[in-house]
Amino acid sequence: MIHLNSRGIPRAVTLLATAALAVAACGGGASPSPSATAAPAETPGPTEAPSAELGGTVTVIGTWGGSEQESFLAMVKPFEDQTGIDVQYTGTRDLNAVLTTGVASGILPDLAGLPGPGQMAEYATAGALKPLDEVLDVATYKAETGAGLVDLGTVDGKIAGVFIKAAVKGLIWYNPKIYTGGQPASWDDLESKGAAAAAAIGGDARPWCTGIESGAASGWAGTDWIEDFVLRAAGPDVYDKWVAGEQKWTSPEIRSAFESFGKVVSESYGGSKNVNATNFGDAGNPLFANPPGCVFLHQASFITDFFQKQGGAKPGDYDFYPFPDINPAYTGAVEGAGDLFGMFNDTPQARALIKYLVTADAQAIWVGRGGALSANKNVTNYPDDVSKRSAEILANAKVFRFDASDLMPAAMNEAFWAGIVAYVQDSSKLDSILADLDTTQSSAYGG
Amino acid sequence: MTPFDRPIERTSGRRGRPSRKVVLNLIVIAIMVLWLVPTFGLLFNSFRPAVDVSGSGWWTSLVPPWNFNLDNYRHVLSQNDIGEAFVNSLFITIPSTIIPVAVAAFAAYAFSWMSFRGRDLLFVVIVGLLVIPLQTTFIPLLRLLGPQGIELLGPGVGSFVAIWFAHAGYGLPFAIYLLRNYMGGLPREVFESAAIDGASHVTAFFRLAVPMSVPAIASLAIFQFLFVWNDLLVALIFIGATNAPNLPLTVAVANLSNSLGGEWQFLMAAAFLSMILPLAVFFALQRYFVRGITGGAVKG
Structure with a gap:
């Protein structure tokens, strides 16, 4: 009996074991980079010649995937060719998880995209992010970059x-x-023109296309609406106080921004249910349908990519106006966003790469491939009229403000998203939604 | 409960059997169809252009004019890191399956057929580990395996070894629990007669316990293989920050879409491509489920 079924099995076990060993051995042989970065330049000395052949590797992590990743890799290609440094890029939308565990355990990439200014300040004060003042040519950097963006990257007087x-x-x-x-x-003019154009189309057409679905971050597209109303109706001072947690959500300024957004939702294609159910990337598709479903879409400059890839639109099918003034006292205010980058490991390779990335030459590569605006004012090679004009808005902004929800603490930001979704669902609950946001505000800012 | 069983048995014995079987089959088929509908939707959509997918439901693609093409698959396969990521996935998954299954088999035998002090307590502790969410272990584990500890993580191959350990650790509580329940249920007479014949524990383990537990070991291997193959988070945390060339398929696939969630159309094609190997593993090991060998063991 013992002999009956046993013969094949030990052989199978041995086979598996051999396979494991073989795989382990292959694993050993297959790694192309035998500790190339293991020279972690304990001496951050004056390595001020990035053009020389440095060699080695630099590890980079960011949120960019798909065509963004291709553009980033194209952007660093000349750098790799010139310096012999190998840029190892990991793209993930779970950046937060990697960086949080990384900061706690010390396993960090050399350079990393940062989720937002809030986390950047946290990492910088904790000493994980290395200051860039000695790395960059600060005078040139400040001259070439919009003042608003420079300030956002500065923590305690140091560029982080x-x-x-x-x-x-x-x-x-x-x-x-x-x-x-x-x-x-003006805003009123926009509303009446939109209503007139929708009436001219007839049928189900409405002045607005709105979609705020975005997975776990659903609602953010609505927060942009509220921010635009606050910035242009109540002004940058209220906006800053609101970001800092000193402006109550129940205050008349914020309340009226929500009400203005509520009016947009009620005039949106498909009604409020559709607004909550439509992905922000698909929201503009009715613009290009036949018959069209709406007249206007409110969204950031990156939406053109979605127009082309998901809406089936061609360049020329879409164009934009800047958000009109609401209160003439705050004319020329612009809201923007951007991708922050910081340095966690001070190696010569990391220094060389970050110096390269802020230059106009580097950023022009991504801009030329489309889908991005440069933070560097000297970049001018925008591939089409639409992106050229959006870049001009960014460069000529009299008052520039960063996306408010992204500046708020994470808990406040998420409550804001959820509040938008709840408000779109049932606008009669505005009082309780704003009161809830006030409660979150009193705890989220850490006293 | 028992009065419930009897009449059913009787009717099925006499006249109800064929019709009951038909009803049963219909229910099973209905559940299967319900279960597979989303997968079919995904499959059809993976052959459609993104503009169509965001414009109309997948079922509309079933009626002519058909607008199917292979562009999404072509794009996924043309990514130059996909092949490397596939190989990395194998490097990660195969040892991460074999190690915990082998260790768990030894442990399960010990917990079932060897008596030592504290056996039950130890087993309860191991089963208790099942409730610990693996996310809470990341930081201590990274400290242990990283530069502050034994320096396995970082550039080079060390991260592969580190992630084998991590996956083995995450898989072991469940693996031991499953195999111990199965091995503990094997007939005692077999092991007693083996002991009388002079078989040591080693002999009893390799000649009796393992061959008789093949169905359980095979199902465990499938579970563990699928868990590791589909894992994104552990790989990202352990390898992602410092060692991009060693990243597995899941990370490469997730990265096909951009940071705003666009370009998702490639994910559908990639999902089906990454499904091929797990399906092959499942069908290869499936026959072991059917071939339970315990039944005849004592009689032999």
């Missing part, structure tokens, strides 16, 4: 993060084949 790419938020997109009413002079 730099912007590699930027976006303008709050643009009013339209299809020039449908809307021919010209640039609206």
